[in-house]
Amino acid sequence: MVFLILCIIFYSGAALLYRHANHLHCNRLAIIVSERISAVILMSLYMLFFDTFDITPGATLLALAGGITIFISRLALLTALKYGKISSSWTAVNLSLVIPILASMIFWKEIPNLRQTIGLLMVPLAIILLQEEPGEK
Amino acid sequence: MWIKFILISFFLAGISDTTWKMAGETCGASVNSYLLLFHVFALLSATFAVIKTRTGIKKIEFLLGSIIGFALISGGIASMQAILRIPGIIYFPVASCGNLLIVTIMANILWKEKPTTRQIAGLVIACISIVLIAL
Numbered sequence: 001m002v003f004l005i006l007c008i009i010f011y012s013g014a015a016l017l018y019r020h021a022n023h024l025h026c027n028r029l030a031i032i033v034s035e036r037i038s039a040v041i042l043m044s045l046y047m048l049f050f051d052t053f054d055i056t057p058g059a060t061l062l063a064l065a066g067g068i069t070i071f072i073s074r075l076a077l078l079t080a081l082k083y084g085k086i087s088s089s090w091t092a093v094n095l096s097l098v099i100p101i102l103a104s105m106i107f108w109k110e111i112p113n114l115r116q117t118i119g120l121l122m123v124p125l126a127i128i129l130l131q132e133e134p135g136e137k
Numbered sequence: 138m139w140i141k142f143i144l145i146s147f148f149l150a151g152i153s154d155t156t157w158k159m160a161g162e163t164c165g166a167s168v169n170s171y172l173l174l175f176h177v178f179a180l181l182s183a184t185f186a187v188i189k190t191r192t193g194i195k196k197i198e199f200l201l202g203s204i205i206g207f208a209l210i211s212g213g214i215a216s217m218q219a220i221l222r223i224p225g226i227i228y229f230p231v232a233s234c235g236n237l238l239i240v241t242i243m244a245n246i247l248w249k250e251k252p253t254t255r256q257i258a259g260l261v262i263a264c265i266s267i268v269l270i271a272l
Binding site: 004055056064084098100120123 | 258
């Protein structure tokens with residue numbers, strides 16, 4: 001349970017700090033570079049002490065695609081925070097879990113059950129509702 | 138404007154998460170090396186953009202960014218440990234909805250961001266859909 005609480009605190013903290021950085025008019029690129037520097041350092045330390053470096057061409061290609069897309073995604077999220085609330089923006093981005101699920105259905109033939117299908121269908125509705133109302137901001 | 142940027146972020150975060158899933162399926166023992174390279178490439182992309190736009194990094198930006206990076210990696214490690222110890226049926230709904238609720242409550246306290254009734258309905262539906270998908 002301690003790890004569950006820590007996980008919630010760390011992820012929520014990161015979201016709130018994104019908002020705080022926007023509040024302070026911090027440069028979005030500067031925030032992302034700094035964020036990734038500490039991520040690389042921490043991950044390298046983790047690898048050094050708990051794992052071994054085993055770099056394959058497949059892993060490199062996937063990491064290249066994933067790294068570039070997460071960079072642009074974060075840039076767009078920080079820009080979105082200028083126009084909307086952190087609660088709605090963070091929720092909408094968290095809903096992106098539907099995309100790997102759809103990919104799993106297409107590439108690995110993982111068919112969702114009825115409950116998951118209903119959940120997937122509710123995602124667009126949630127995003128529409130989370131939008132700022134006209135004239136609100 | 139919000140919807141445009143949030144949809145870009147939504148789709149690209151989803152594609153990025155898909156590469157995690159693909160790495161999990163195909164990389165086997167080198168999955169942690171994938172994670173390290175993932176962060177390295179994200180850093181290189183950001184560094185390229187910083188150089189191209191001649192952006193300077195202030196102390197406060199470096200400090201905040203570093204704390205965010207630390208929080209994201211630590212959150213990832215805590216999440217992995219939690220999944221190993223707690224059944225998924227408890228972990229996924231509590232972690233996802235707990236995260237969304239804390240962010241909403243804290244944003245209300247810190248910046249007086251009061252969600253509208255429609256947005257509260259959106260948050261509730263988002264929580265329900267995450268629970269339904271993840272369980």
